[in-house]
Amino acid sequence: MPETELVVAAPHRELLDQVLNKWSLAILNELCERPCRFNDLRRAIPAVTQKSLTATLRRLERNGIVERVVVSSRPVAVEYRITPLGKTLRHPVDVLLEWAAAHMPAIEQARARFDEA
Amino acid sequence: MPETELVVAAPHRELLDQVLNKWSLAILNELCERPCRFNDLRRAIPAVTQKSLTATLRRLERNGIVERVVVSSRPVAVEYRITPLGKTLRHPVDVLLEWAAAHMPAIEQARARFDEA
DNA sequence: CAGAATCCCGTGCGATACTG
DNA sequence: CAGTATCGCACGGGATTCTG
Numbered sequence: 001m002p003e004t005e006l007v008v009a010a011p012h013r014e015l016l017d018q019v020l021n022k023w024s025l026a027i028l029n030e031l032c033e034r035p036c037r038f039n040d041l042r043r044a045i046p047a048v049t050q051k052s053l054t055a056t057l058r059r060l061e062r063n064g065i066v067e068r069v070v071v072s073s074r075p076v077a078v079e080y081r082i083t084p085l086g087k088t089l090r091h092p093v094d095v096l097l098e099w100a101a102a103h104m105p106a107i108e109q110a111r112a113r114f115d116e117a
Numbered sequence: 118m119p120e121t122e123l124v125v126a127a128p129h130r131e132l133l134d135q136v137l138n139k140w141s142l143a144i145l146n147e148l149c150e151r152p153c154r155f156n157d158l159r160r161a162i163p164a165v166t167q168k169s170l171t172a173t174l175r176r177l178e179r180n181g182i183v184e185r186v187v188v189s190s191r192p193v194a195v196e197y198r199i200t201p202l203g204k205t206l207r208h209p210v211d212v213l214l215e216w217a218a219a220h221m222p223a224i225e226q227a228r229a230r231f232d233e234a
Numbered sequence: 235c236a237g238a239a240t241c242c243c244g245t246g247c248g249a250t251a252c253t254g
Numbered sequence: 255c256a257g258t259a260t261c262g263c264a265c266g267g268g269a270t271t272c273t274g
Contacts, residue, residue, distance in 0.1 A: 064227025110181025
């Protein structure tokens with residue numbers, strides 16, 4: 001039934017955009033290991049800017065993937081944790097990354113062939 | 118080993134951007150069913166503009182996911198087909214879509230909770 | 235420490251018009 | 255039929271500065 005798949009495709013695309021954008025995977029990866037403070041994440045993912053990190057965390061929080069916990073005030077301490085829902089994302093993402101790892105060589109060959117033409 | 122995962126993350130992200138952008142999934146979905154002409158795809162995916170369709174097909178072609186076959190000239194006829202490499206993408210994508218379908222309700226609840234605050 | 239505010243740029247994507 | 259060309263905008267994301 002290709003029709004239902006297509007109908008279903010639109011909202012799913014939007015969801016994937018929320019959850020699979022540039023820094024989400026790196027963040028997910030960290031938070032699956034352990035809860036992290038904001039600056040822990042910055043250190044773990046040196047390439048991310050503070051703005052993008054904030055934005056991505058907010059997006060993930062909004063979608064119920066991560067949880068923002070204020071640990072203490074004075075000085076402010078915040079901890080980000082993966083939620084149970086977030087953990088369910090791990091498997092699909094891993095499958096995807098394994099695919100990427102497995103076929104990267106073939107893909108680079110394809111690119112090389114395409115680019116010379 | 119979180120380190121290898123992170124090192125590996127960057128090139129993979131780039132690959133996922135190439136292969137999982139807005140119209141890729143719909144196109145993949147169609148071409149997995151059957152080879153399609155350009156306008157077949159336009160009809161099958163009414164919301165896509167011609168420009169985006171062309172761009173996405175080129176990207177997928179460059180990455181070896183789809184194949185562009187000129188069937189005849191006068192009048193020009195072109196057929197797009199999924200490649201063997203492209204077929205290997207099906208499973209990871211399906212896993213992802215199944216995840217999306219399964220957890221969509223929970224995610225919409227999370228959004229509703231987040232948005233009211 | 236954990237951001238918010240501001241500025242700016244690239245580009246993904248849509249809309250429209252044209253072509254071999 | 256299968257595109258190319260052009261315009262234009264919204265937005266993701268980087269760099270920098272400031273703050274409770």
